[in-house]
Amino acid sequence: MGEFRKKALFFTILFTVSWEATMAIRQKEDDDNLNKFVLSPTKTIVRIFNKLGNGQDLTIHCKSKDNDLGVVTIGDNGVFYWKFRVNILGSTLFFCGLNWTDGNGVYDIYKAKRDMHRCPTRCNWEAHTDCVHGLRQGDNLWDFIYNWTRPS
Known part of the structure; x- marks a missing residue:
């Protein structure tokens, strides 16, 4: 040889x-x-879609332990997204504050222990007037729901 x-x-x-x-x-x-030790061969993309309708804006502020993605306002039918690799310990967490006229909340939008198998490469969320829906990749079912905190 x-x-x-x-x-x-x-x-x-x-x-x-x-x-x-x-x-x-x-x-x-x-x-x-x-x-689990994780070696992520591909990046994960997280997308948050504004599906509030009626021209309503959605303001988003997402952070992780190491990254602050800033405050972003997206218009009706707009989208905000970012890409990242899950850390080697599988503890990656992004949480986001979402606000609009009739509701707000802070939600775990990407949590590696929950989402590495739920949405390994594409995690899609839609903000609707009733709640925020999370899509399970693969079978395209909305499987996660965060309810809005309504103003008093």
Whole structure:
């Protein structure tokens, strides 16, 4: 076997072993879930659609522990989105404050322990007048609902 083939085989085996080790489950419990090491090969995109209707604006302010995405106002039928990779511990969390004329709330829009399997590459949310709906990727069902806090 040529020198190049030996090196190629060595690096293929090294990559495979490294990948498997990274994906292994840690044996320590953390609250109510097992931690997993995560190597995210693709970015996740989170999109929040304004479906309030009647020309209503939706103001959004999203943050994680490390990133503040700023305050954004999107018009009727507009969308706000961002991309990221889940951190290696699988603890990525983005929460967003959403406000409009008749409601507001702060919601966990991306929580890795919940969403890595629910919406691994595309997490879509729609803000409607009744509530905020989250879409489960794969079967395209609205499976998560956050109700608005209404002004007094």
